Amino acid sequence: MSNRKLNVFLPLLFAVVLALGMFLGHKMPGSNNGGATVFFNKPNRGPLQEVMDLIKAKYVDSLNTDDLQQEAIEGILAHLDPHSIYIPPAELQRVNEDMEGNFQGIGVEFNITADTVNVISVLSGGPSESAGLQTGDKILKVNDSLIAGNNITPDKIRKLLRGPAGSIVNTVILRQQQQLKVPITRGVIPLYSVDASYMAAPGVGYIKISKFSATTYDEFMKAIRGLEKQGMKKLVIDLRQNPGGYLDAATRIADELLEDQKLIVYTKGKDFPRTDYKTKRPGMFERGALAVLTDEGSASASEILAGAVQDWDRGTIIGRRTFGKGLVQEQYDLDNGGALRLTVARYYIPSGRSIQKPYGKGLDYDDDIAERYHHGEMVNKDSIKITDTVPYKTASGRRVYGGGGITPDIFMPFDTSRFTPTLTAIYTRNTFSNFAYQYYTSHKEVFGPYKDAATFAKNFQTTPALMDDFKTYAKKDSVPGLDHLNAKDEVEIRNRLKAMLARQLFRTEGYYEAINAADPVVKKALEVVEKEKN
Numbered sequence: 001m002s003n004r005k006l007n008v009f010l011p012l013l014f015a016v017v018l019a020l021g022m023f024l025g026h027k028m029p030g031s032n033n034g035g036a037t038v039f040f041n042k043p044n045r046g047p048l049q050e051v052m053d054l055i056k057a058k059y060v061d062s063l064n065t066d067d068l069q070q071e072a073i074e075g076i077l078a079h080l081d082p083h084s085i086y087i088p089p090a091e092l093q094r095v096n097e098d099m100e101g102n103f104q105g106i107g108v109e110f111n112i113t114a115d116t117v118n119v120i121s122v123l124s125g126g127p128s129e130s131a132g133l134q135t136g137d138k139i140l141k142v143n144d145s146l147i148a149g150n151n152i153t154p155d156k157i158r159k160l161l162r163g164p165a166g167s168i169v170n171t172v173i174l175r176q177q178q179q180l181k182v183p184i185t186r187g188v189i190p191l192y193s194v195d196a197s198y199m200a201a202p203g204v205g206y207i208k209i210s211k212f213s214a215t216t217y218d219e220f221m222k223a224i225r226g227l228e229k230q231g232m233k234k235l236v237i238d239l240r241q242n243p244g245g246y247l248d249a250a251t252r253i254a255d256e257l258l259e260d261q262k263l264i265v266y267t268k269g270k271d272f273p274r275t276d277y278k279t280k281r282p283g284m285f286e287r288g289a290l291a292v293l294t295d296e297g298s299a300s301a302s303e304i305l306a307g308a309v310q311d312w313d314r315g316t317i318i319g320r321r322t323f324g325k326g327l328v329q330e331q332y333d334l335d336n337g338g339a340l341r342l343t344v345a346r347y348y349i350p351s352g353r354s355i356q357k358p359y360g361k362g363l364d365y366d367d368d369i370a371e372r373y374h375h376g377e378m379v380n381k382d383s384i385k386i387t388d389t390v391p392y393k394t395a396s397g398r399r400v401y402g403g404g405g406i407t408p409d410i411f412m413p414f415d416t417s418r419f420t421p422t423l424t425a426i427y428t429r430n431t432f433s434n435f436a437y438q439y440y441t442s443h444k445e446v447f448g449p450y451k452d453a454a455t456f457a458k459n460f461q462t463t464p465a466l467m468d469d470f471k472t473y474a475k476k477d478s479v480p481g482l483d484h485l486n487a488k489d490e491v492e493i494r495n496r497l498k499a500m501l502a503r504q505l506f507r508t509e510g511y512y513e514a515i516n517a518a519d520p521v522v523k524k525a526l527e528v529v530e531k532e533k534n
Helices: 002-027 046-058 063-079 091-098 127-131 154-159 216-229 247-257 301-311 364-377 420-429 433-443 452-460 462-475 486-520 520-531
Strands: 083-088 102-105 108-113 117-124 138-142 169-173 178-185 187-189 194-201 204-209 233-236 263-269 272-278 291-293 315-317 327-333 339-348
Touching: 046 063, 046 263, 083 091, 083 301, 091 102, 108 154, 108 433, 117 127, 117 433, 117 486, 127 178, 138 154, 187 247, 194 216, 194 452, 204 216, 204 486, 204 520, 216 247, 233 520, 247 263, 247 301, 263 301, 291 301, 291 520, 301 315, 315 520, 420 433, 420 486, 433 462, 433 486, 452 486, 462 486
Parallel strands: 204 233, 233 291, 291 315
Antiparallel strands: 083 339, 102 187, 108 117, 117 138, 138 169, 169 178, 194 204, 263 272, 263 339, 327 339
């Protein structure tokens, strides 16, 4: 009986389903243009892509549409924030190398004078040292390319020298008027971000961080362990002119300085839910006096680290107001080999303040630093413009400010008197560096006794004879006023010469250990931490 009833109602059921299907099909997008269009309908390209396609297909003359596309992309991004940028394919490798903390090449530093490539430093343990290259060598040929006297540029020589690790680059060098063929097997070359770490005073360590890359945390930990073995109880971290980098590097270092379960920073955006970054583990330096040095070149990750230290009253911020970059970027690879670095959120440090300075509405973001200088902020703390009037408080209740970087606890003015016509000419002509290279290569025997940067910084003296040699050299560079130096310029030149010669011997470690001995900001930091109890 039930089967017969089912047989009666099946045709009716099929009819209902068919009618419902026809009704739904009529209501679906594309139903009025033929069923096939539902599955093969062209996507909406938008007017920008339509214009590009028409130009490429119909324009009267041949055009490089890649250049047009790049200009169009940059034009769109110009209406966003200052840190959303397009990275062309030709630049992406260099950008990534800088952030990853290494590249593949031969491991030398060079300069170019009079169309000659001079080796000014050979990386210890690197491919060039293994092949026998020395400071003072002149590179004449790379593989089949003659480079000496051939209008060579730094970018061109880097492209010739860099290549996959394990590959061989054949060079011809000039050493003491003799040409030598030197094959060099390329390797992975580290790009260090901790430029110096040394004991700046009894019990006081100093660490200079130039950027926050993928290797910065490991470099920092190595530096901390080395300083603790030398008896470090107090620490100065120098973030001046550090433009930032990876957030992870800054938060991991902050974790070594702050107690557990403290907020370091949080990020939040329109389509980017709040994400908190907190300390997770016992740190290497949670106790002990701490000073962090900042200036107008300290940005992004530098401001996060300095801001967390300030907001938790963990240490003293010394120097000048930081840059004011509190925007978070994510990088997206594009099909053409380039990348889009797009702002997706803002940084907020523990007190709740955003460190991003204002942009848009007619403000010239790129000229902000120059405006600070002309406004007097670089020399007078009272001239700092506080753009965010919301009262923020540190953990102990101290008043701090947002809306444009981290304002230091102790202000140190910029020394404008350093830029006399004589010193300006020396800096702009790169005279210090060029002279140091020439003097070192022709007086190597003088530097033999100095086995490390500390010994050099303590014992080397800029003698009157060395000063006379420098003045003679600088006059050939058309530097004015060398015969009538004021006392301040004389001291500046002596200090800078010593630091540049230290760099020739011991790279950035030597430079900072020598130059910091006369740096008023470092001196102030030592004074502050030495007064504090451990």
